[in-house]
Amino acid sequence: NPHDILRLLGVQELAAYLVKEIQDVYRVQGVKINDKHIEVIIRQMLRKVDIIDPGETPFIKGEQIERTRGLEENDRAEAEGRVKAVWQPILLGITKASLATESF
Structure with missing residues (x-):
């Protein structure tokens, strides 16, 4: 699986x-x-991740975000001495992945 x-x-x-x-x-x-x-x-x-622990970021536990957005926010949090978010990757089906894209 x-x-x-x-x-x-x-x-x-x-x-x-x-x-x-x-x-x-x-x-x-x-x-x-x-x-x-x-x-x-x-x-x-x-490309999507599920927030497990938002740390001191604007994310909410259970929120699904773009991985790149999470990396950017964690870099910002680390630079400001805040606690970074923890997430786990999500595998989207090919149809859902294509429908969820922000570009066309």
């Missing part, structure tokens, strides 16, 4: 697993796809 891999082994292991599994499906059909194309999609599926 990809969610278990994410929870137990982390983002890097999950990404490697998904690339391998997707490549296996296409390879059986005789289709060659460069890994970077699959990695772009996986990156979009993993």
Whole structure:
């Protein structure tokens, strides 16, 4: 289960697993796809995080935010001597990931 891999082994292991599994499906059909194309999609599926502990940031426990926004806010909090937020990555389905994008 990809969610278990994410929870137990982390983002890097999950990404490697998904690339391998997707490549296996296409390879059986005789289709060659460069890994970077699959990695772009996986990156979009993993761009959200769930706030576990907001620390001294403006986030709320249970809030789902963009990972980059969390990193920026944590950098700001650290520079100001505040407690950083703690989060866990979320794996979005491909449809939900595409619908939740801020760009078009």
